[in-house]
Each structure stands twice: as structure tokens, then as C-alpha cells.
Amino acid sequence: xxxxxxxxxxxxxxxxxxxxxxxxxxxxxxxxxxxxxxxxxxxxxxxxxxxxxxxxxxxxxxxxxxxxxxxxxxxxxxxxxxxxxxxxxxxxxxxxxxxxxxxxxxxxxxxxxxxxxxxxxxxxxxxxxxxxxxxxxxxxxxxxxxxxxxxxxxxxxxxxxxxxxxxxxxxxxxxxxxxxxxxxxxxxxxxxxxxxxxxxxxx
Amino acid sequence: xxxxxxxxxxxxxxxxxxxxxxxxxxxxxxxxxxxxxxxxxxxxxxxxxxxxxxxxxxxxxxxxxxxxxxxxxxxxxxxxxxxxxxxxxxxxxxxxxxxxxxxxxxxxxxxxxxxxxxxxxxxxxxxxxxxxxxxxxxxxxxxxxxxxxxxxxxxxxxxxxxxxxxxxxxxxxxxxxxxxxxxxxxxxxxxxxxxxxxxxxxx
Numbered sequence: 001x002x003x004x005x006x007x008x009x010x011x012x013x014x015x016x017x018x019x020x021x022x023x024x025x026x027x028x029x030x031x032x033x034x035x036x037x038x039x040x041x042x043x044x045x046x047x048x049x050x051x052x053x054x055x056x057x058x059x060x061x062x063x064x065x066x067x068x069x070x071x072x073x074x075x076x077x078x079x080x081x082x083x084x085x086x087x088x089x090x091x092x093x094x095x096x097x098x099x100x101x102x103x104x105x106x107x108x109x110x111x112x113x114x115x116x117x118x119x120x121x122x123x124x125x126x127x128x129x130x131x132x133x134x135x136x137x138x139x140x141x142x143x144x145x146x147x148x149x150x151x152x153x154x155x156x157x158x159x160x161x162x163x164x165x166x167x168x169x170x171x172x173x174x175x176x177x178x179x180x181x182x183x184x185x186x187x188x189x190x191x192x193x194x195x196x197x198x199x200x201x202x203x
Numbered sequence: 204x205x206x207x208x209x210x211x212x213x214x215x216x217x218x219x220x221x222x223x224x225x226x227x228x229x230x231x232x233x234x235x236x237x238x239x240x241x242x243x244x245x246x247x248x249x250x251x252x253x254x255x256x257x258x259x260x261x262x263x264x265x266x267x268x269x270x271x272x273x274x275x276x277x278x279x280x281x282x283x284x285x286x287x288x289x290x291x292x293x294x295x296x297x298x299x300x301x302x303x304x305x306x307x308x309x310x311x312x313x314x315x316x317x318x319x320x321x322x323x324x325x326x327x328x329x330x331x332x333x334x335x336x337x338x339x340x341x342x343x344x345x346x347x348x349x350x351x352x353x354x355x356x357x358x359x360x361x362x363x364x365x366x367x368x369x370x371x372x373x374x375x376x377x378x379x380x381x382x383x384x385x386x387x388x389x390x391x392x393x394x395x396x397x398x399x400x401x402x403x404x405x406x
Contacts, residue, residue, distance in 0.1 A: 170377025
């Protein structure tokens with residue numbers, strides 16, 4: 001009886017909590033885009049969103065977890081361009097398209113670098129979980145694309161799919177960094193080169 | 204006259220300053236290796252080295268500049284293994300050897316990631332100068348190795364030296380990050396693959 005009576009109220013409170021969390025997250029994304037990763041503090045977000053510091057901690061746990069949520073929400077599939085990828089796009093072409101989309105959100109690439117750097121340090125479990133999961137998922141996705149393209153003759157067969165996947169992800173991340181620091185770095189040329197070296201006809 | 208009289212004293216003070224700066228830097232490297240990049244504050248270094256906060260600021264300007272100096276000193280050529288590179292080592296082999304040496308210094312890879320992430324943000328001129336200069340120098344060095352190896356037939360000729368250089372540096376950085384987060388990431392396999400794809404006989 002008590003359960004039945006409470007359930008709708010609990011559900012209502014839960015749904016309200018979810019909505020409130022999303023509302024804070026949407027606003028945090030705006031604050032983040034205006035201020036950049038290193039000037040986004042829990043305090044600045046709380047003040048801009050109009051909630052208390054303890055409300056933020058209630059919904060997100062820590063600034064690091066909030067920033068992970070900001071990154072994930074900003075790169076969610078529904079925010080990507082529809083039909084961004086041609087079905088036969090190579091792994092390199094897919095990484096180029098993702099990087100292009102992410103560059104459209106101010107501060108997002110910086111946030112990504114900051115989270116990965118934090119993940120390498122002790123004492124940043126949320127960043128580490130985020131970065132480790134992202135790389136594992138990306139490598140698995142890209143390895144599947146490699147195998148599919150090898151089976152249809154669009155990629156050379158004498159290469160290991162897991163190694164290609166790790167290489168393409170690493171090259172994409174590293175070249176983006178070099179290019180952001182110095183736009184004479186040959187990001188496009190280097191990615192096109194890797195794409196060419198992986199084709200069956202490369203010689 | 205005044206100039207002549209002052210010069211030796213100025214020179215002495217200058218030499219003493221240089222020595223003191225080096226002494227602080229050597230100790231800062233130890234502190235850094237013990238604590239890691241994110242627990243190294245000007246305060247913690249000052250206290251461990253036995254100097255005042257303002258002395259540190261006098262010699263290094265800021266924590267960021269001190270950390271750049273720590274990185275540069277830790278990776279200085281005289282600290283590398285002598286004869287680390289075979290004269291005919293490929294660009295990939297050179298990056299592998301450098302990465303191996305750098306991993307021997309606790310916290311150094313984390314410091315590098317932190318400096319590069321800071322370089323991408325506004326308001327970190329020392330980190331930006333460091334990262335931009337490092338990438339430009341590394342790309343130039345690697346491009347020279349590529350051209351030399353192309354001229355002696357050890358690397359395929361149909362690739363642009365600058366693009367190869369940027370690609371190899373990016374792949375090395377990115378794969379190191381993936382491997383530090385997850386030692387099942389095929390860092391070695393991916394670098395070996397890139398090395399193979401760049402050889403003249405790759406097929």
C-alpha cells in the first residue's frame with residue numbers, strides 16, 4: 001500500500017530530478033562554451049546556472065564529473081550532423097569528420113585534452129573512466145570498420161584491424177593538437193597520407 | 204671606470220644566480236618525480252627545496268615556467284642514453300626510443316600531457332611556447348630524417364617528408380596516451396605497422 005502510494009511521487013521526483021539535471025547540464029554547456037575549460041569552476045557554473053554549489057554537487061558529484069557530462073552531451077550522436085558519414089567512409093575519414101564537428105563547439109577540444117591529461121594523473125577517477133572508455137569504444141568501432149572495409153576490398157588486408165584502429169585514433173588526436181597550436185602543421189596532409197597508406201593500392 | 208669595476212661583480216652574481224637556478228631546478232625535478240605533476244605546486248617545491256616562494260618566482264617566473272624547465276631539463280640530450288639511436292633508425296624507431304627514455308622518469312609523461320593541454324587554453328603563454336616550439340622542432344628533425352632515409356632507399360619516396368614527420372609524432376604521442384590508460388592498447392603493434400607502411404617494400 002505504502003509502496004503503491006509512494007511510487008508515483010517517487011517517480012515524479014525522479015523525473016523532475018532528471019529534468020533538472022538536464023537543464024543544469026544544458027546551461028553548463030553554454031557557460032563552458034563562453035568561458036573555456038580552464039575558467040569553468042563549479043562556482044562559475046553554479047552562479048551562471050542560478051543554482052547552489054551543493055545542488056551541482058548533488059546532481060554531478062564533482063566539477064570533473066560535470067565536465068565529463070558536458071563533453072559527452074556535446075558529442076552525443078544526436079548532436080552530430082545527420083548523414084555525417086558516407087557508409088563507405090574509411091576510419092580516417094570518420095575521424096576527420098568527428099574532429100570537424102567537435103571543433104564547432106567552442107572549447108570542446110580543449111576540454112577533451114584537459115580530461116585526457118587529468119586521466120593520466122592519479123586521483124582523477126571520473127576523467128580516467130571517461131578517457132579509458134572512450135578510447136576502448138573508439139578502437140572497437142574503428143576496428144569493426146577496418147574489418148568491414150577489408151572484407152570489401154577497400155582496405156589492404158595485410159594489416160591488423162586493432163592496430164589500424166589504435167593508429168588512426170592516435171594520429172587524429174595528435175594531429176589535431178599540432179594543428180591547434182600551429183595551423184601550418186600539415187594535419188590534413190598527414191591524415192590523407194595515412195588514409196592512402198592503408199588502401200589496397202598503396203605503393 | 205664604474206662599468207669596469209662592476210663587471211666582475213655582476214658576472215659573479217650572474218654565475219651564482221645561474222648555479223642557484225640549476226640547483227633549484229635539480230631539486231624541483233626530484234620533488235616533481237615524487238609527487239606527480241598535479242600535486243606539484245610552487246608552495247610544495249619551495250618548501251622541499253628550502254627556498255621562498257618569491258625566490259622561485261624570481262628564478263622561474265611562474266609554476267608553469269618552472270614545470271616547462273623541469274620537462275626540458277629532464278629530456279635534455281645529455282640525459283638521454285648515449286647511442287640511443289642507431290644512425291639508420293627510422294623516424295618511428297626514434298620516437299619509440301624517446302618515449303621509452305621519457306617513461307623512465309616518473310611523472311614526466313603526465314607533465315607533458317598537462318603542458319600540452321594547458322597550451323591549448325588561453326592564458327598559458329609558457330606552455331604554449333613550449334608545446335609549439337617542441338612540435339615545430341620535432342617535425343623539422345623528423346622530416347630531415349625522412350628525407351635522408353628516402354635518399355638512401357630506406358623509406359618510400361612517394362610520401363611528403365613534412366606529412367610523415369607530423370604523422371609519426373602524432374601517432375607516437377597518441378599511442379603513448381592510449382597505452383598509459385590501458386596497457387592492452389596495441390601501442391607497439393600500431394607503431395610497427397606505421398613503420399612498415401612507410402618502408403619502400405610495403406605491400
